[in-house]
Amino acid sequence: MKSPLPVISILLVEDDPAHAEIVLRNLCNLQDRVRCIAHLSDGQQALDYLQRVGKHTDPRSSPRPDLVLLDLRLPRVDGFEVLRRLKATEAVSHIPVVVLSTSEAEGDIATAYRTGACSYLVKPTEFAAYIDLIRGLGHYWSDLNRFHGA
């Protein structure tokens, strides 16, 4: 009998509720591999969650994710700043961050990688492409985690 695959926990940081729902609905199709543990809608909340500040001090209610899916354009603290501070915080700097943005600007892509992003994904305007993207993302990180776990 096959041992159950490890499930990847994801923290989604996305201010646009519609965009968040697109990601979440896509992730539903990958329930056996990927699970969203929290959805936060601005950069400050994301930092508070990851750095366990304020209402996120309890590790049980605010578990650390295996992966952060981060939008760039966020209210209050933008995605780049979240990425920078995350990578500068020892307790969470190891958590891989995948940027998910509508921006295709080269400057944004370069800055994201330079600041420590693992991947930079551009939100596709095509529905099918979006589905493929999220599926690919889930599988990739799930597989990566499995090999690590083995």
Place this chain on the structure above:
Amino acid sequence: MEPHGLPGAGEAGLRSTLDYVKDGIFFIDAGGTVVDANVAACEQLGRARSEVIGASVAAFSGRSDFEFGSVVTRLQSEPHLSYQTTHLHKTGKRVDVDLTITRMPTQGSYLYVGIARDVTERARVEEELRQSEQRYRSLVENLPRSAIMLFDRELRFLLVDGPEAAANGFTRAVMVGLTPSQCLPPEVAPGTESSMRAVLEGKRFSAERSFGELRYLSEYVPLPNSEGEIETGMILAQNVTERYRAAQALAQRERQFRTLTNNLPDIVVRLDRNHRYMYANPVFEAATGIPLQDALGKNNAELGMPADQFERWQTAIQRVFDLEESARLEDDFDRPDGTRLTWEAQLVPERAESGEVDSVLIISRDVTERRLREEELRHKNDELTRFTYTVSHDLKSPLVTIQSFLGFLVEDAQRGDSERVARDVSFIKGAADRMAALLTDLLQLSRAGRKQNASERLPLSQLVNDALTMVAGRIAIEKPTLVITNEPISVYGDRTRLVEVFQNLIDNAVKFSRSVPAPRIELLAEQVDGEIVFRVRDNGIGIDSRYQHKLFGLFEKLHPEMEGTGIGLALIKRIIDVHGGRVWVESAGPGHGTTVSFTLPGSKREES
């Protein structure tokens, strides 16, 4: 001695008289024998009278071929003979004499009288004179391109000489005996004459004068006689046409250079090998405040340039001398009034005729304005890039939503999940609405970038009232306390745009203070450091200082739950920018209200 033909009576008196005569006098008979001679004659021969009388005259002649017979023969047909000859001194020395011989009838024969004048001294003087003349000639003939003239008190030329006189046809023959007005062209004669008169008054001087196509430098010299009276004047004229033309050409070039540099808007200076100012144009004085006379001969350090800057310039200038190549230097200069100017200088090597670089020309241009414009342009360009990026990003975002939910919609419809279908449609609708709102706002923002109407002077109260009318609906709902200044202030600008500023600020203030128990909005105008600052203050939710820098960004929303696209402050900033003012936001933090302040150049308090 027995004189043959001397009158008997008074003979002794005659003799003594003859002995006083300076010329030698010989009395000779027809046979050529000296019958008598005076003291001077004996002295000429260096002999005693006894040695002379009775001797043959041929013995005293300096010429070996002398025959007295030929004298006798010639005097038969001529009344007298005069010629130069030499007498033989007892010592063997020859004595030059002018000799005149006549004959006097006496007792059926003739007595010959020779009068010999010793001309040794005269011959010496004549020889000297000849040599002096020779020297004078070689001097005059070799005077480089010169003429020499002497003139008398009547301004008549006594002498005209020298190669230059001959070359121009003004020879001795043409001029001597005439005054300048009689022999020189009318355009030069009066000037020459007045100079000559000055010489006769004892003045010595030089004068340069054109003579047709030619140019002469003349030295006027009075020549006093032994009594100190000036009977004669001298003019030594040198042809300096070539030098004059070269100087003229140089002066012409120099004039052209100056005309050019004096009218350039740039600073033009010339430095010598020691980096000292040889020339500076008027712009230099205007720009530096240093009078031109003070700059000449000094270097930059001596003119007060700070040490580090002086070093920079020295290095650049020396490089031009050393490498003989042009160079560029851009540098900032602090002015006494505290402003800073940027100058861009071109350093150009200038070669002497020898080919060596002997000066450096520096042409400097004030590029402060250009630098500012470049900076401004860069700023605008950055802004545009940011704007384009924001717009493409923000417009793409709802598109992603629409496309994705259309996909979900198809799936949900096929499954017959009507609840999900309704949700999909609502997301699509929301995204489409947002897109429409973004487009409207963008249009408004692009309009804000240019003034729509001509600027005019407007009372503040009118702008505020217009704005309040626009937001009357929201005010009626939220009912905040309004405190509005009644200062008699007027502003200058585009009415429509300025109303938009107040409208947006009041709208924001109402929006962000509706959650507090007693919302209060103040519209104030205060005099701060000589300018009027307008403030819209609320006691609403306030802004965390960490986010204040993001406020003016396009479509930035600190409170995503609030309605609107987040364009308000970007729009306000743009309008204030276009009007040349400043805008800033202050808040003591969340829960402590917000104050948006701005300035508008041209605002003033109306004294009623």
